[in-house]
Amino acid sequence: MTEYYLDNAATTAVLPCARQAALAAMDRYGNPGSLHALGRDARALLDESRRSVAAALGCAPETLYFTSGGSESINTALRGAAHKNKHLGRHLVSTAVEHDATLNTLRALADEGFTVTLVPPERDGSVAAERIAAALRPDTILVSLMAVCNETGAVLPLAETRAAAAAACPQALLHVDAVQGFGKLPLDVSACDLLSVSAHKLGALKGSGALYVRRGLVLRPLIAGGGQEGGLRSGTEAMPQIAAFAAAARERSAHLAENAARMAALRERLIAGVRALGYAVNMPEEALRAPHIVNFSPCRGRSEVWLRALSDMGLYLSGGSACARGKRSHVLAAMGLPKNNIDAALRVSFCPETPAEAVDELLAALPQVGRLF
């Protein structure tokens, strides 16, 4: 049985170049903080890795901080920004389609006395710039948006939000959760103050990520310690992960446009196919779709049953987000979709290496599985 991995938004296979970089970094085992030759060698590798990831993001190396992953980056950014600006106001704006890393951090901040406004999505999963603009207040100090929604693949209006915030609340910091956007879409870090990314969504290792912090902005760290990463993130640098992250970032950014076009073609082919089967497509118009994510629902049965049956046929996808593990998707619920759609919703996510026949196999398998219901 051929296996097709169609759950790249959950995590990706490790790219050969990333694997090699990680293995090589294990041999260069010095502590980047040590003053001897081995330490200097590790420091050189760290600096080089930082330059690579920064180049892929289009930011200066000294504005990029390595972390343990997307969740830590988001926590650091949101808590740091909220506390930094709390003397200017206590209002935070985000959207109802964010990842739980954001939503639960905002909940914790709400418990500390901040007020949070979550902007609802449209029925197609897009988030309207006007709705975000309408949520901004003079005392808004932080706006946090995803670049790409991990469940629907909707691209959120970052530039418009930036412009609206500049007018309505110039003191507000803008954080972008680019975990699903990095390496898939061109990102403009100059349009935001903070930006979070994760390595394992990009072909590198789990347990690794980064946070971009605009030059001049100083945040309170979550982790105190030896002062690594400019004091923002203490702890000896995870060199194999960081080196792998850099290798994957180089590889993905070098081919970003062609990879995106390839995945977008698969996406449209899959969307046309599931539409022909009469399934609901839970995605915005084509211009607002990230290249690698398709969300659809046969509107009967339950996702977990579909997933088990498809898994037995060698097709690995997910229902909603992999983190939710069987819980109902808060994103699809916020979109106001009917219960039968949400309960059976499926998410397919591609990587640039996904073969075209994976889509054909899936489209052939779906009606077979549909006979279960």
Added chain:
Amino acid sequence: MREILLLKCGELVLKGLNRYKFEERLVKTLRYRLQKAGNYTVTGRQSVYCVEGADGVPIEPALDVCARVFGIVNICRAAVCEKTLDSITETAAAYLGAELSRAKTFRVSTRRSDKHFPLTSPEIDREVGGRLNDLYPDCRAQMHDPELTVHVEVRDRWAFVHAAPLPGAGGVPTGTGGRGLLLLSGGIDSPAAGWMMGKRGMELGAVHFFSYPYTSEDAKQKVLTLAQELTAWCGRIPVYVVPFTHIQTEIRDKCFEDYFTLVMRRMMMRISEAVARQEGYDALLTGESLGQVASQTVEAIGTTDAVCGIPVLRPVIGMDKEEIVRIARRAGTFETSILPYEDCCTVFTPRHPQTKPRLFQVEREEAKLAVQALVDEAVAGVERIVIG
């Protein structure tokens, strides 16, 4: 000081001429389970069994095992001593010294099964009580409702001293109540029902209906875990996993929705009965509780019983959910039961299930299925997994 367990049997002593069968079975169970816990010997007289570890083997693991052996009403963790007043007093002072220092009032309560011992039970009470009172003057002797009762047992070879007995599992020994096949779903009620019948001496098997891919491997694993938890009380449990998907899809495709659950329950009963006959079980056991769900009204139970030719025992039929939960907690199955995996009963739930079905209506729906062929197919596909 030698420490042992004295295990007291309850209603076994009321049995007549076949009492020895119950006792044999109990001792066999004790020896079998204890052998897994360590090097212990079991000796028995007069419906009291004595568990003693080899030199240096602690008694606690044996206590854990014995507390889950049905047929034992209470367990005394006791110190062994010579049958002299001096030895009994010394041992009581050493073994229960902490309790005697803490308590304000105490009494001594003696049982003397060795009638050749020179003092009677009340005389031993007075004598040992007096000497202990001299040693612990702050602890006053009080016959009625004292804080601490020092139990002295004078038996054939030794005397024993212990404080309050611990409750045993109760019931009658496993294997003396026939063999029952439990319909084990993964919920709270069916393991509790199995535990209750195990307590009445039944040797258990379990049948589980598996509806892959509608229910997951996790759900099946959960049922095997529940069976594992019951084995601590009931011993080895074979689990018969029945492939049930085809039957469920047939019911869904051919029967009127309101009768899905009833037809499904009747199919389960037929298959369970076939497995029971094939594997030598005398009865089916279910966790049904009257009126708890639509298929557990008396009318619905009537329609499911109609297809079953062997007794169906429903030990929790008259219990409230809280009472069942209490039993499940005692059995140690509750925490597993509440893990969130769907079981076969909720795959195709009717929107408006029949709560007062008439037998002819259910039979009419069922006539749309090739009942015998489906039952045969399911029974042929049974997977037997022995737990424990």
